[in-house]
Amino acid sequence: MSAPLLPIINHLIQQNPEQQRALAKFAGKTVQINAAGLRLQGRIGAQGFLETANTAPDTALTFHNSAVQKILQGHKPGVGDIAVEGDLMLGMAVLTAFGGLRYDAGNDLARLFGSNAAENIGERAAAIGHTIKQIGRSIAEQIGEFAREPESPVVDQATLLEWLDEVDKLRDDVARLNARLDRLEKDIWL
Numbered sequence: 001m002s003a004p005l006l007p008i009i010n011h012l013i014q015q016n017p018e019q020q021r022a023l024a025k026f027a028g029k030t031v032q033i034n035a036a037g038l039r040l041q042g043r044i045g046a047q048g049f050l051e052t053a054n055t056a057p058d059t060a061l062t063f064h065n066s067a068v069q070k071i072l073q074g075h076k077p078g079v080g081d082i083a084v085e086g087d088l089m090l091g092m093a094v095l096t097a098f099g100g101l102r103y104d105a106g107n108d109l110a111r112l113f114g115s116n117a118a119e120n121i122g123e124r125a126a127a128i129g130h131t132i133k134q135i136g137r138s139i140a141e142q143i144g145e146f147a148r149e150p151e152s153p154v155v156d157q158a159t160l161l162e163w164l165d166e167v168d169k170l171r172d173d174v175a176r177l178n179a180r181l182d183r184l185e186k187d188i189w190l
Contacts, residue, residue, distance in 0.1 A: 005040050010049045012101045022097045024048035029087070031094050032057035036068045059084065059091035061098075 013020045023044050030053045032041040041057060042050030060083075063071075067081035084091035 005038070006042055006050050006052065009040065009042075012103060013049055015104050016101050019097045019100045020048035022048070022093065022100075026090055026093060029058045029090055030055050031090070032060040033063070033098070034060065035063035036065070057086060059086040059088070059094065061091055061095055 013023065024047060026044045027046045027048075028043065030041065030043045031050075032039065034040075040050075041053055043053035043055070045051045062083040062085070063077070064081050064083070067077035070077045070081060082095065084095070
């Protein structure tokens with residue numbers, strides 16, 4: 001599974017020269033990263049990029065499911081969320097370097113579309129992201145306020161299913177009424 005992921009990781013390393021230099025100090029060492037069922041293994045090259053390697057890793061970093069969940073939620077994993085095996089110093093250095101990798105979408109957009117278009121796309125994407133966050137916060141606040149109101153009904157699943165069933169019946173009744181009105185209108189004009 002390592003080979004398909006190496007170009008992606010190396011692209012990230014290329015976008016982060018400081019982390020690339022930090023990794024280059026460990027040229028010749030082999031690392032393995034295990035996360036969410038994926039295994040990435042590579043030898044650190046002289047330039048700090050990962051190369052294909054089939055030898056036993058000098059260090060292995062295992063991100064437990066709790067670490068993956070925290071990362072996806074935008075939080076930092078804790079000490080118990082990551083296991084380091086083998087060369088502890090190498091593992092900690094690689095963990096720090098990989099933790100410092102940041103993706104710069106603007107850089108890739110500029111390469112593909114030119115800097116002016118990339119800036120425009122980036123601004124629009126940021127505006128859309130900001131709007132989506134505001135909508136999400138607004139909905140969360142409204143739900144929170146509704147739940148705090150003393151008269152707000154908290155219903156069980158059976159009551160909710162009954163209510164949804166009534167809504168379906170009302171929708172069917174409205175559809176039948178519209179069909180009758182359409183027939184009546186046609187009869188009047190004939």
